[in-house]
Amino acid sequence: MKRVCIVGAGNWGSAASMIIARNMKRYDHFENTVNMWVYEEMIDGRKLTEIINTEHRNVKYLPDHELPENVVAVPELLDAVCDCNVLVFVLPHQFLHRTCKTLKGRLPPDTIAISLIKGIDFNEEGVVLMTDMIKNELDIDVSVLSGANIANEIAAGKFCESTIGYADEENATTFYEMFNEKNFRISIVNDIESVQVFGAIKNVIALGAGFCDALEMGNNTKAALIRIGLLEIQRFARKYFGPINDAAMLESCGLADLITTCLGGRNRRCAEAFGRADGKRSWEELEAEMLNGQKLQGTSTCLEVMKILKRDNAVGDFPFMELIHNVAYEGAPISTIVDFPDEHAPA
Numbered sequence: 001m002k003r004v005c006i007v008g009a010g011n012w013g014s015a016a017s018m019i020i021a022r023n024m025k026r027y028d029h030f031e032n033t034v035n036m037w038v039y040e041e042m043i044d045g046r047k048l049t050e051i052i053n054t055e056h057r058n059v060k061y062l063p064d065h066e067l068p069e070n071v072v073a074v075p076e077l078l079d080a081v082c083d084c085n086v087l088v089f090v091l092p093h094q095f096l097h098r099t100c101k102t103l104k105g106r107l108p109p110d111t112i113a114i115s116l117i118k119g120i121d122f123n124e125e126g127v128v129l130m131t132d133m134i135k136n137e138l139d140i141d142v143s144v145l146s147g148a149n150i151a152n153e154i155a156a157g158k159f160c161e162s163t164i165g166y167a168d169e170e171n172a173t174t175f176y177e178m179f180n181e182k183n184f185r186i187s188i189v190n191d192i193e194s195v196q197v198f199g200a201i202k203n204v205i206a207l208g209a210g211f212c213d214a215l216e217m218g219n220n221t222k223a224a225l226i227r228i229g230l231l232e233i234q235r236f237a238r239k240y241f242g243p244i245n246d247a248a249m250l251e252s253c254g255l256a257d258l259i260t261t262c263l264g265g266r267n268r269r270c271a272e273a274f275g276r277a278d279g280k281r282s283w284e285e286l287e288a289e290m291l292n293g294q295k296l297q298g299t300s301t302c303l304e305v306m307k308i309l310k311r312d313n314a315v316g317d318f319p320f321m322e323l324i325h326n327v328a329y330e331g332a333p334i335s336t337i338v339d340f341p342d343e344h345a346p347a
């Protein structure tokens with residue numbers, strides 16, 4: 001019997017819990033109850049876990065949608081994962097490492113996991129994917145799910161697609177059963193690297209899309225930046241992971257996710273506000289003011305990407321990401337976002 005714990009209860013974690021909880025009822029080999037680890041906080045004098053378990057609503061991170069009653073909020077991580085052998089990691093990427101440390105040595109040996117996280121990290125050896133971080137700490141098989149998946153739209157039941165990248169095919173079948181629905185269509189690829197790199201780096205490109213909107217540059221410019229961004233994402237993936245699966249670019253995790261995030265994501269929205277304030281307001285301030293506790297992923301990813309590109313003397317191969325970084329962190333005027341050097345006319 002498989003028993004699922006969702007590790008994280010933000011905007012996407014809560015929306016994903018709706019899909020998973022519905023699918024648990026369709027199969028005999030899953031237990032009906034889905035645990036959800038909630039990073040506890042007080043809302044108007046009440047614990048968020050208590051509110052979720054009584055009102056079946058995550059009033060802070062997904063206020064407009066009811067959660068199924070078989071989703072049970074648990075405040076202690078080790079209690080939440082207890083007796084669960086399928087883990088769904090869906091936290092802002094900056095909290096993953098600490099979370100894995102707490103779980104180390106505490107999971108049943110048949111545990112498998114899937115990461116819904118869009119982020120990337122780096123160490124002295126190079127790029128660290130979220131699946132690597134989980135696998136290195138917990139020594140379990142990890143798949144990934146990523147796509148054009150704005151959580152609020154999914155919670156509202158609007159049709160979209162998503163991509164599962166796997167290393168172990170049997171586990172991918174389990175995850176397909178957990179996630180695939182009429183209005184949440186899953187495709188599966190045997191490629192965990194590309195799926196994750198696309199999902200992480202598009203958050204950086206979305207900052208550029210937000211700057212473009214701050215300048216009111218219009219649709220042609222936005223489309224050009226999406227196209228150039230797509231090529232840089234592909235180049236980055238090839239540089240750090242060798243010959244990648246180009247076909248995955250055309251799955252939901254590739255171009256489609258880049259488009260949706262550049263049109264409607266939080267990274268785009270905060271970058272537009274940053275641009276309109278002409279860089280005079282900090283990212284931290286805008287995030288706190290505009291997102292009510294939700295977290296930006298593109299800003300820290302932008303810094304990390306630039307760090308590794310500098311280390312590898314490769315900044316010149318990624319002119320758009322350099323322009324984005326310079327506006328976001330070096331005080332460059334927002335208008336420079338389209339100052340592509342001639343010698344790097346985007347291929």
Ligand SMILES: NC(=O)C1=CN([C@@H]2O[C@H](COP(=O)(O)OP(=O)(O)OC[C@H]3O[C@@H](n4cnc5c(N)ncnc54)[C@H](O)[C@@H]3O)[C@@H](O)[C@H]2O)C=CC1
Nearest residue numbers: 009010011012013039090091092095117118150151294295
């Ligand atoms: N929201 C969306 O539309 C989508 C988000 N994602 C990805 O899913 C991942 C999770 O994002 P969301 O669910 O949107 O989260 P969120 O940004 O809505 O929420 C922040 C979450 O972090 C938790 N938190 C705060 N401090 C913490 C700590 N010290 N330790 C652990 N947790 C802490 C909060 O309780 C909250 O659950 C991210 O990597 C994001 O890129 C992927 C697809 C869609």
Ligand SMILES: O=C(CO)COP(=O)(O)O
Nearest residue numbers: 147148149150265266267
């Ligand atoms: O990943 C997302 C949509 O697929 C959400 O992007 P944001 O974090 O920019 O909202």
